Amino acid sequence: MSDTVPEAMAGDGTAEAGPDHDPAAPAPLNVPRTPTGNAEVDARLERLGDADHLATDGHVEVYEDVHRGLRDTLTALDARPGPSAPSPSYGQHRS
Incomplete structure (x- = not known):
């Protein structure tokens, strides 16, 4: 019987991954990101995928960028011209 641990086994008895595997990477x-149908929003949501390839400390920059872009998109919706609101006197009866 041998007291050596085979190379493929880690100290806890689990199999180690290949030499290129870095569990901290x-x-x-x-x-999954479901399309919303709004091209601007969908592009921002796809940007979230960029965080998949970054270390955790790099996620904040991506999240803040996406948040800023979504906020700008919503703000632009408020700024778009639309039908004007009825005037305050609309529907009031004159005596």
Whole structure:
């Protein structure tokens, strides 16, 4: 009987991955992103995938960029000209 541990086994008895595997390396979360139908919003949501290839400390920059872009898109919706609101006197009866 031998007291040596085979190379393919880690100290806890689990099999080790190949030499290129780094468990501390960024790994994609593979979170599905369903298209909204709005091209601007969909582009911002796809940008979230950029965080999959970054270390955790790099996620904040991506999240802030996406948040800023979504906020700008919503703000632009408020700024678009649309039908004017009825005047305050609309529907009031004159005596």
